[in-house]
Amino acid sequence: MAWWHMSLNKTVFFICVLFIILSVGVHFTPNFSSISIISLLNGASPNYRNPCIDFLHSIEYKNRTECADRPVEKTWSWMQSRPRVATCEFKKLKKPDASVMLNRSWVVFAGDSQTRLGMISLLKLVELPERVRKVREDLAKLHTDYSTFVDSIGMKLDFKWKPYVRRLSKLMLEFKKNKKYPDIIVMGAGLWDMLYENNVSDYDASLRGLRNSLQDLNSKDRRVQPHLFWLGMPTLINSKLKTEEKRHNLTEPRRIRYDNTVNGSKLLNKFGGPCLKLDIQLLSELCGPQCTKDGLHYDEIVYDIAIQIMLNAMLIESTHKTHF
Structure with missing residues (x-):
């Protein structure tokens, strides 16, 4: 039922914007000024196959003017200097647009x-x-599930503490068993597998099991399917890690090996799988070592960008479903 509401809201949203475009030319109402209907129509394509998807991570950081009373702050934008990125017309969604x-x-x-x-x-x-x-x-309170409800838009938001990939598979099976499916699922695990188990073969097997459970979840028999995202591991700054165990086990060469295992599992859309990757490794590397205090968790801007990438990808996919 939640998916039906979401699909209906998106349809109404895009129809309204298109009507305004046809009625008054190229101007949008204030609430939707950040969304270009032209880029959305041009970006319509099923299963994240639109070429613009490949440029979603083409971002750059900029430093704000340094002030004596506070540290330098970073801002970011998509790289408009690249013609293809500029053509895609990605937009930073603000609260009114995201709420819709x-x-x-x-x-x-x-x-x-x-x-x-x-x-x-x-x-x-x-x-x-x-x-x-x-x-x-x-x-x-670390290592716990959490649930909240955004009353203003009727959005339910859950966090499920599943630090191992095999636990993610079990969660997908729970959704299937209960026949209640989220509209959006963002997953990511691997650091605990690296830190506490260090068995790439088991990690690979767990990823393949997760891929299979997601394919069941995304069955073509279902009228509307979840948006699926894989949130990747960050760049690891070994010298900043807080414990000897982390410095020994959470190394960049090992992270690369685990990332390659994700690619080989065909979990990601790029390799024929169901999930679009939110590349935290790239976003954190571009931000730099100054963006992390513990070599593992980065400043909020890194994750803010990942969410903007996610929402722009959803707009591309949803426009296809609405108009084609």
């Missing part, structure tokens, strides 16, 4: 602490600051 997209939807983030940071970034986009602060306080 996510109205009456069910969003699940499942995985480790990286995924939890992604959940916070999405919540920041649609919720009041004081509510976000409360959620941060609640999530200080």
Whole structure:
């Protein structure tokens, strides 16, 4: 039922914008000024096959002017200097636009602490600051599930603590068993597999099991299917890791090996799988070592960008479903 509401809201959203375009020319109403209907129509293609998807991670960081009383802050943008990126016309969605997209939807983030940071970034986009602060306080209790409800848009947001890939597979089976499916699922795990188990073969087997469970979840028999995303591991700064165990096990060469295992499992859309990757490794590397205090968890801007990439990808896919 949640998916039906989400699909209906998107349809109404795009029809309204198109009507305004036809009626008054190239101007949008204030609430939707950040979305270009032309880029969305041109970007329509099923299963994330539109070429613009390949350029979603083409971003660049910029430093704000340094002030004596506060540290340098980073901003970011898509690389408009690249003609293809400029043609795609990606937009940073603000609260009104994101709220329309996510109205009456069910969003699940499942995985480790990286995924939890992604959940916070999405919540920041649609919720009041004081509510976000409360959620941060609640999530200080590490290694727990969390659920909240954004009353203003009727959005349910869940975080499922599943730091091992095999636990993600079990979660997908629970959705299937209960016949209740989120509208959006963002997953990510691997750091705990590296840190505590260090068995690439088992990791590969778990990824393939997850891929199979997601393919069942995304059965063509279902009228509407979830948006599926894989939130990748970050660049690891070994010298900043806090414990000897982490410095020994969480190395960049090992991360690369685990990333290659994800690619080989065909979990990702790029390799024929069901998930679009949110490339935290690339986004964190571009931000640089100054963006992390512990060599593992990065500043909020990294996860904010990942959420913007996710929403832009959803707009491309949803436009195809609406207009074709």
